Amino acid sequence: MDAFLSEHKSFFSNHVANYKPHAFKEATAPEPNDDITIAARLRPLLPNEVDDGVVSGISVDETGRTIAVHEIRKKFNGQPAVNTSTFRLDRAYGTEDSSEDVYRDLVVPLVPWAWGGGVSTLFAYGQTGSGKTFTVSALEELAAADIMGGSLSGQRKVQVCVVELEGSGAYDLLNDRRAINVLEDSFGETQLVGAVEHVATDADSLLSILRRGISLRKTEATEKNDTSSRTHAVCRLRITDVTDPSAPDGLLFLVDLAGSEVSADSKHHSKERMKETKEINLSLATLKDCIRGRTLLDSTVSSKKPPHIPWRSSLLTKVLKHVFDPSSPRQCKTAVLACIKPSSSDTAPSKNTLRYADMLRAPAPRSKSMAYKPNEPRTWSNAQLKEWITKNSGDPPIDADKLAPTESGIQMLKMPKGTFVERCAHVEENGKREQIRPELARAFYDKLWRLHIDSRTAKPEAESPSGAAAGGGDELKNAVPWKERIKPGMFVRTPRAGGQYGTGVVMIMAPEVSWKEEGEKRRFVCASVLPTINPDGYELGVAHQMVVGLEEMEDEVKMEWDSAVRYWFMDI
Numbered sequence: 023m024d025a026f027l028s029e030h031k032s033f034f035s036n037h038v039a040n041y042k043p044h045a046f047k048e049a050t051a052p053e054p055n056d057d058i059t060i061a062a063r064l065r066p067l068l069p070n071e072v073d074d075g076v077v078s079g080i081s082v083d084e085t086g087r088t089i090a091v092h093e094i095r096k097k098f099n100g101q102p103a104v105n106t107s108t109f110r111l112d113r114a115y116g117t118e119d120s121s122e123d124v125y126r127d128l129v130v131p132l133v134p135w136a137w138g139g140g141v142s143t144l145f146a147y148g149q150t151g152s153g154k155t156f157t158v159s160a161l162e163e164l165a166a167a168d169i170m171g172g173s174l175s176g177q178r179k180v181q182v183c184v185v186e187l188e189g190s191g192a193y194d195l196l197n198d199r200r201a202i203n204v205l206e207d208s209f210g211e212t213q214l215v216g217a218v219e220h221v222a223t224d225a226d227s228l229l230s231i232l233r234r235g236i237s238l239r240k241t242e243a244t245e246k247n248d249t250s251s252r253t254h255a256v257c258r259l260r261i262t263d264v265t266d267p268s269a270p271d272g273l274l275f276l277v278d279l280a281g282s283e284v285s286a287d288s289k290h291h292s293k294e295r296m297k298e299t300k301e302i303n304l305s306l307a308t309l310k311d312c313i314r315g316r317t318l319l320d321s322t323v324s325s326k327k328p329p330h331i332p333w334r335s336s337l338l339t340k341v342l343k344h345v346f347d348p349s350s351p352r353q354c355k356t357a358v359l360a361c362i363k364p365s366s367s368d369t370a371p372s373k374n375t376l377r378y379a380d381m382l383r384a385p386a387p388r389s390k391s392m393a394y395k396p397n398e399p400r401t402w403s404n405a406q407l408k409e410w411i412t413k414n415s416g417d418p419p420i421d422a423d424k425l426a427p428t429e430s431g432i433q434m435l436k437m438p439k440g441t442f443v444e445r446c447a448h449v450e451e452n453g454k455r456e457q458i459r460p461e462l463a464r465a466f467y468d469k470l471w472r473l474h475i476d477s478r479t480a481k482p483e484a485e486s487p488s489g490a491a492a493g494g495g496d497e498l499k500n501a502v503p504w505k506e507r508i509k510p511g512m513f514v515r516t517p518r519a520g521g522q523y524g525t526g527v528v529m530i531m532a533p534e535v536s537w538k539e540e541g542e543k544r545r546f547v548c549a550s551v552l553p554t555i556n557p558d559g560y561e562l563g564v565a566h567q568m569v570v571g572l573e574e575m576e577d578e579v580k581m582e583w584d585s586a587v588r589y590w591f592m593d594i
């Protein structure tokens with residue numbers, strides 16, 4: 023311990039124990055964001071730390087939202103003073119709080135979201151030895167009991183995989199640490215290709231699968247933790263609605279990150295361990311860059327050039343892409359837990375951890391409000407959505423307050439189908455509760471989507487996606503025969519793209535390099551346009567390429583990209 027601190031230990035400890043933070047001005051605090059909760063957990067001093075006389079330098083106030091980091095300093099007259107940095111988060115757990123408290127606030131909202139078909143993520147990060155594995159393991163156990171406990175309605179199949187990320191490699195912990203690939207599919211979703219999924223039949227089987235995965239994780243003794251996890255562990259639960267094959271699977275990610283180490287802690291490492299520490303710190307630095315990018319994006323949502331979010335730069339951020347990618351087609355709920363060590367000698371890394379937590383607590387994106395159009399669900403406010411639900415959901419109508427207590431039209435469109443169906447489940451009529459059949463709820467969900475798709479594929483009234491000037495440009499373009507305007511990105515109809523699954527449409531990617539001929543003999547490398555589960559939506563099969571001659575092309579096809587749902591729609 024620092025000699026000055028040792029000399030003034032009781033003064034410092036008194037300050038830490040009695041510290042009351044200044045009242046935070048709630049008016050200036052960011053609006054709470056329903057989709058992301060940021061919390062910190064302070065672990066208690068361990069018995070060996072108490073024996074060694076380690077002094078706690080961190081405190082959590084009684085509101086359970088402010089965490090303070092205290093550092094002793096010497097005044098010019100040699101007297102001690104304390105510098106305190108405070109951080110206001112959505113939640114702050116002190117040494118008295120249990121893992122059940124953390125579970126109740128952070129994971130309870132994530133479970134039904136994933137059960138309903140959404141994507142939920144919890145990740146814990148912090149310095150080595152700060153309690154990440156302790157907390158995430160407890161949360162996994164509680165989640166297993168919750169998910170398989172039977173309190174959630176509907177029939178689901180639950181499959182688990184546990185993957186370890188180490189440097190640039192990903193390994194399946196439940197399949198002899200076989201190497202797997204982390205790839206992005208054509209919907210922009212990250213897939214763990216090659217990871218074996220194990221079916222859980224009840225809480226015990228789910229727990230034993232999780233425990234088996236966690237026990238196989240690579241650990242080493244570090245300066246700060248005898249059993250430090252030297253890899254990132256990703257536990258993913260895939261939840262499939264067996265009664266609705268068209269519903270996307272819900273996903274629950276529980277991620278325990280490897281601990282960061284400051285250089286002083288790694289000075290005695292071997293060359294190999296230094297490399298490993300460097301890789302861990304590098305992937306955590308990319309995570310921080312993504313956090314920073316996402317924060318900038320949230321605060322500059324209206325500016326022309328969105329900030330770059332480097333999620334492709336590390337495996338970890340590729341796996342967590344859905345947390346950072348603003349164009350993610352699925353609505354995600356995320357909880358971030360910053361784990362903090364209490365010792366006064368670790369205040370610098372603790373402040374660093376908390377600074378990033380604070381940074382993530384960005385205001386909810388201020389999307390440009392769109393003028394209300396009765397046939398465009400994405401322009402509806404909560405009141406307009408409720409009115410539509412009441413008028414269009416049959417007799418007796420679905421309870422709009424239960425289905426959409428706070429959501430706007432665009433939020434309702436992003437709601438997982440299972441959650442939508444679940445919220446429709448009951449209706450109040452003459453004080454009596456009646457069951458709404460899931461088929462009817464699903465049909466109502468499809469009705470909303472049908473309206474959304476129709477509004478996206480209908481011809482724009484006055485404006486075009488690229489503004490008024492584009493209208494004139496289109497007229498000009500249409501005056502030139504389409505075969506003379508051929509360029510990459512254009513869609514054309516060709517019988518070559520027919521067949522069992524073909525749509526008869528391709529997108530031109532590039533001229534074929536070998537072509538020498540002119541005129542009608544020109545050929546182009548094209549990507550097939552493929553059908554999707556959405557009857558009006560199409561995706562690009564970049565892997566389904568073909569070379570199509572100009573003479574085989576019948577007509578130009580206008581298609582419009584809807585970034586909200588990540589499908590192409592045909593402009594008829």
Ligand SMILES: Nc1ncnc2c1ncn2[C@@H]1O[C@H](COP(=O)(O)OP(=O)(O)OP(=O)(O)O)[C@@H](O)[C@H]1O
Pocket residue numbers: 064065066068148149150151152153154155156157244247249250251252279280281282361
């Ligand atoms: N809330 C807590 N209550 C009691 N003990 C705790 C708590 N949190 C952590 N510990 C103990 O602290 C030690 C370090 O915790 P843990 O291994 O979870 O840290 P970690 O952040 O995962 O470390 P690393 O990054 O090195 O893997 C363990 O002995 C653990 O049992």
